[in-house]
Amino acid sequence: MPRFTSPKGGEDASSHHLYVANCGPAVGFSHETIASVFGMYGEVEGVYAADESGTRVIVSYHDKSSSQAAMKALNRHPCSSLGGRTLHIQYSVQSLGKVNNTASVPVSTSASDLDIPGLYLMHDFVTPQEEQELLAAVDDRSWYHLAKRRVQHYGYEFCYDIRNVNTNQYLGELPSFMSPVLQRIRSFQALSRAADMSLDQLTASGVNEYPPGVGLSPHVDTHSAFDELIFSLSLAGPCIMEFRKYTTGVWQGNSTSSSDLENQISGLNFVKKAIYLPPRSLLLMSGEARYAWHHYIPHHKVDKVNDSLIRRSARRVSFTIRKVRRGPCRCEFPEYCDSQK
Known part of the structure; x- marks a missing residue:
């Protein structure tokens, strides 16, 4: 599974990827459901777990304009298609390095x-x-x-x-x-x-x-x-x-x-x-x-x-x-x- 992180200084504030908090399997919404909802704003390439909590996901779009449209429409607004939950969204970028504490433990x-x-x-x-x-x-x-x-x-x-x-x-x-x-x-x-x-x-x-x-x-x-x-x-x-x-x-x-x-x-x-x-x-x-x-x-x-x-x-x-x-x-x-x- 790809890894993601927040944009660093100097990087474009927007990206193809969105970090979405307050939705996920732990609160009753499958990745397929989330992809369907976010697909209203453009072609979704994938939905990934942001961490192990089950309440935060990464939504990856094919193009940046789609992620911008989703950000404008859904960030900090109740989403009726996701049980009325208020989503908290940030842009994210794919990381090529290791992510701290994500490795499995004995x-x-x-x-x-x-x-x-x-x-x-x-x-x-x-x-x-x-x-x-x-x-x-x-x-x-x-x-x-x-x-x-x-x-x-x-x-x-x-x-x-x-x-x-x-x-x-x-x-x-x-x-x-x-x-x-x-x-x-x-x-x-x-x-x-x-x-x-x-x-x-x-x-x-x-x-x-x-x-x-x-x-x-x-x-x-x-x-x-x-x-x-x-x-x-x-x-x-x-x-x-x-x-x-x-x-x-x-x-x-x-x-x-x-x-x-x-x-x-x-x-x-x-x-x-x-x-x-x-x-x-x-x-x-x-x-x-x-x-x-x-x-x-x-x-x-x-x-x-x-x-x-x-x-x-x-x-x-x-x-x-x-x-x-x-x-x-x-x-x-x-x-x-x-x-x-």
Whole structure:
């Protein structure tokens, strides 16, 4: 896939290529759909992922006049053909050099190999029979449809637009099918800190279903929304989860409609690590892993683990179990903390 970058000083401000933020597979629009929309302004040679977020693309035209027409018509305007989303567009140029941090990274199968403080992975946390029972339980209930996946909320509903919960909207206790999982978390000695949690107040803030090729954009779970320990139980299919810690500037990754989208990936350097999450495994993010590392699922259909290529299953369901925070966050990572800014 070609690589692109922003025009440098002295270069023509316009080009054949447009960097388009606020659209892409992660928000429900395929590259084919985007090409069709932008094709109204001229011949589109290709649509490419701008990065791994799934929310930004490069649209390449055959000629510069077409990109100029699209820029004039679509930049900072709601696009009815793309769900009314306001697009943020810049000109881009094809890069012949290497792009920082785009190379693939080795994938670990153990959390200890990543050396991220507070990250733990427990294989076979539930049995195959329990996995089937959990899947049957959620499939017996109604799903809420997002652009590219379906979700269910228990305890409190998670609001994706503000990345927080409404504590005034209590949905009731966690369902009984979660009891064995919660009990096992309490009794697992390696998680002695979890035993101090009032697990009856935990929120399963989403049962997320990811079809092949659909991932999760980089983010840190909002500090003020949830307490320190965040658990993610993977069912039905495997995936790769990647972690980023930014070393130049801080990107919270929570903006979806602001002009800040244009600068989110400019001037940022980061350390990048990856872990393989097999079915029936439980991931715990705590401490630094929870508060300071962005986590995300790349938008891949095939993952490379060591020397093996693993095709994603037709379905992956994750149970994310968190405790709603009462009061502001007082963590040791104020640069990432919305309560301490």
